[in-house]
Amino acid sequence: MRFFSSLYPLAFIMVSGVIALFYVSHTTLTSWFRRDVCFSQPSITFVELPSEMHMSERVQYKQPSVLHGRSDVASVTPWLAPIVWKDTYDPVVFDHIYKNRNLTIATTVFAVGKYILFMHDFLETAEKYFMVGFNVHYYIFTDNPKAVPEVKFSPGRVKTIIEVPGSKRWQEISSRRMEMIQKTIEEHIKDEADYIFCLDVDTKFYDYWGPESLGTLVACLHPGYYEQQRESFPYERRSASTAYIPNNEGDYYYGGAVIGGLVGEVHKVAKTCRENLELDASKSIEAAWQEESHLNRYFLYNKPTKVLSPEYLWQDFKAKTKEIRTIRFSQVIKNYAEVRPNQ
Ligand SMILES: CC(=O)N[C@H]1[C@@H](OP(=O)(O)OP(=O)(O)OC[C@H]2O[C@@H](n3ccc(=O)[nH]c3=O)[C@H](O)[C@@H]2O)O[C@H](CO)[C@H](O)[C@@H]1O
């Protein structure tokens, strides 16, 4: 016992020594460190954004011309967004920009009531032509999950079936897409995909639809109106509606069958249109072409950053016009009285 108590002063000296040493080295080190920081830290900090058009490897492709391009169509909007037509872009370049990014494209498609009949051809042709080589997550909304056909998917492509109620009015089915898209983005898609396309189901793909279509906010020209004057577009013309566009305004007439972009941007579209559809409904107004009218109003004030030409939304009954060099996606011919609940 006495032996141990004689060690106390020694232990005290050793502990104080260690504390003193730690203090000196620490303050010296931190002051060196601070000096270092002062010299190496730049005074401006930059927000890091990935370069949207980055190419990850060297690649050979045709030299682009500054002087020659398509002269039969406009390939840029007045706000300098590209209008995508065949031969205005090089698919080799796009493939190399987008292929190695492990992107997932969400694709929403609704088949309520008899429209389930269109699902097989939609999925089968999408597997052949739509976003080939990309991860595609189909979100299939239907009132009849058991009737969703089994179609063989390529690796990286999956489906989720979401049950939705039926309706006695086709106008309501078409319009309610906005509400369901908004909700599904909030609950699932925001964590599961990078880009999204919302497409009509009464359609088929006939040619490649690839990464040239990707952009922040993407709209598509309706095949029925791209040659017409704005006064004859079927916009909603009653000022009481939130979709109202007067005769002397409007850029293009966009189709409701194709909208796309970054998931967050399409969420804004769906939320705004849903709110405006509800506001109108509370005043017993239904816009001329339901959600399509609201989309047109949205795109007039929130310009799309990319506009797809009617190659991306054609109609099978319509003869190909000279500027259409390919048809990528088209509405099939349908007997309205047969497929719609009210017609
Ligand atoms: C080419 C184009 O831009 N088409 C638009 C147009 O007519 P459409 O004649 O193309 O409308 P539509 O009958 O195809 O309805 C739009 C979509 O709603 C779904 N659906 C509709 C009815 C039904 O009973 N079950 C069902 O599932 C289905 O996904 C269909 O593709 O106007 C509609 C609004 O009124 C939509 O904006 C469409 O996208």
Ligand SMILES: [Mn+2]
């Ligand atoms: Mn349709």
